[in-house]
Amino acid sequence: AQKVTQAQTEISVVEKEDVTLDCVYETRDTTYYLFWYKQPPSGELVFLIRRNSFDEQNEISGRYSWNFQKSTSSFNFTITASQVVDSAVYFCALSVSGGGADGLTFGKGTHLIIQP
């Protein structure tokens, strides 16, 4: 069975600080996909990134960056120079089937609070 652990239940920082959200996953499959989703207070789920298990390159998108390390089974998410609009619940998720047909396994989420 797969498992995703987001140990940080809630993080509160002051605007413009950098913040890293941790994600640790467990799977025996060699082919898998990792995701991050954002859930703002309005409730919808917004896709942020998808990463394949065979691509360990880190990625940067504006103020967002992701660090994928297979050696530690981690897929951490960093927001640089945080803004109030970044306040949301962030979910890390994992899919392991050959086609992902059996859905995503989600972590319990990290509630990020950015204070002005």
Place this chain on the structure above:
Amino acid sequence: NAGVTQTPKFQVLKTGQSMTLQCAQDMNHNSMYWYRQDPGMGLRLIYYSASEGTTDKGEVPNGYNVSRLNKREFSLRLESAAPSQTSVYFCASTLIRTSGFLDTQYFGPGTRLTVL
């Protein structure tokens, strides 16, 4: 493109009542999913449909039934609602390519269900 749509947005039921949650996608995706989100639990998979004509149980299927009506539509039915089914329900869809490569899973806006 509307993406993934869900109806209704809100619903209040009494214990024992039945209802159907509707989901439709216009992205020509082949796989569709139903999740529930409870406070502090992340999202958990209820049922999924890897392709038109197939459905399978997820992590928490008890008390639910599903129908993959056609490629676009995937409904979730509560035959006899219970207070434990009070939750936010999300529908999602994705494209699984013949190579097995998994595309991104996109979510609908959610249905907030309260069972009294």
